[in-house]
Amino acid sequence: MQKPYLLHMITPEKNLSAFDVNMAFDAGWTAMPYLDVKLEEVAGIIQDTVFSRTAQGLKRTGIFIGGRDMHLAMDMFHAAVKAMVPPFEISVLTDPSGAFTTAAAMVAAVAKQLKAKNGEELTGQKIIVIGGTGPVGASAAVLAAKLGAEVTVLGRAVDKANHVAELCNTRYGTVVEGIHGDAADHIDDLLLETDVIFATAKAGIQVLSEEQIASAKKLKVAADLNAVPPAGIAGLNLHDNGEPLAASTSGAVGIGPLAIGDIKYQTQQKLLVQMYSTGEPLDLHFEHAFEVAMKKV
Numbered sequence: 001m002q003k004p005y006l007l008h009m010i011t012p013e014k015n016l017s018a019f020d021v022n023m024a025f026d027a028g029w030t031a032m033p034y035l036d037v038k039l040e041e042v043a044g045i046i047q048d049t050v051f052s053r054t055a056q057g058l059k060r061t062g063i064f065i066g067g068r069d070m071h072l073a074m075d076m077f078h079a080a081v082k083a084m085v086p087p088f089e090i091s092v093l094t095d096p097s098g099a100f101t102t103a104a105a106m107v108a109a110v111a112k113q114l115k116a117k118n119g120e121e122l123t124g125q126k127i128i129v130i131g132g133t134g135p136v137g138a139s140a141a142v143l144a145a146k147l148g149a150e151v152t153v154l155g156r157a158v159d160k161a162n163h164v165a166e167l168c169n170t171r172y173g174t175v176v177e178g179i180h181g182d183a184a185d186h187i188d189d190l191l192l193e194t195d196v197i198f199a200t201a202k203a204g205i206q207v208l209s210e211e212q213i214a215s216a217k218k219l220k221v222a223a224d225l226n227a228v229p230p231a232g233i234a235g236l237n238l239h240d241n242g243e244p245l246a247a248s249t250s251g252a253v254g255i256g257p258l259a260i261g262d263i264k265y266q267t268q269q270k271l272l273v274q275m276y277s278t279g280e281p282l283d284l285h286f287e288h289a290f291e292v293a294m295k296k297v
């Protein structure tokens, strides 16, 4: 009898994300929850898992790491990979709070529009990430900065924004231009020089007015992740995917949360299926999510 596909889903939080559980089952996995897990407990879970299955069974066994904190998720990811004892190796995917696949989808969608409308790459673009101190914004900041963009993470408190920027720069060291932190109060000055906006604040909050969009004379692309009314960026519609942004005076285009959500869904689905379909143990995080998202846009 063939062994079932078993995905051991680890989170440091009280609950798994129901979204991720649905995604796992829909991708063909049977999901087993491990809740309130501490970093130092990860290795034990991995070794319990791998030593109980044969080589064929291990191809049908995987680890998913969730939670809300991208840095803790990456620590758990590295602990899981390190705990494997060859040839007892299985695939590991981390996507805390859906942040990696969501950020990957947004950055890929923006890259596509920049190329299509302006013939440009992300390299050298001045990007502001509004509400960039959350897991999605910080992950997007890292991806864009790694591609050579000049990224400023904005939060309501400058200290928190600086801390997030510094942590991202230190931890994901290949950042080219580096990520800066700043207070959301400075947004009007920053908008004068901004090429690209990522709106990643908490759901249900409008972070940019039409007047502010009109003031951004160099704006090329604005992406909004907020699907809960009102729109995060005034005038940007849920399904927009390269449509002109009504208030823009620079001919900028918009990308809405449902267009990004569709790419995010496809990306996460693909990664979950890849974990067992390649027949090789894969270690998958935000950079792999971005590679997949670039093929989906």
Ligand SMILES: NC(=O)c1ccc[n+]([C@@H]2O[C@H](COP(=O)([O-])OP(=O)(O)OC[C@H]3O[C@@H](n4cnc5c(N)ncnc54)[C@H](OP(=O)(O)O)[C@@H]3O)[C@@H](O)[C@H]2O)c1
Pocket (backbone or CB within 6 Å): 097, 098, 099, 102, 131, 132, 133, 134, 135, 136, 137, 154, 155, 156, 157, 160, 161, 199, 200, 201, 202, 203, 204, 205, 225, 226, 227, 257, 258, 260, 261, 262, 264
């Ligand atoms: N479309 C999709 O597929 C998809 C998938 C996942 C998530 N999302 C959306 O992506 C966005 C980001 O997700 P997330 O989990 O990273 O968000 P989050 O952690 O809930 O919030 C991000 C940041 O928003 C800021 N914020 C909180 N309350 C605010 C307020 N009243 N006014 C202004 N800023 C406020 C906070 O920064 P400061 O405290 O530093 O100001 C916080 O760090 C959310 O809108 C979420 O719904 C979309």
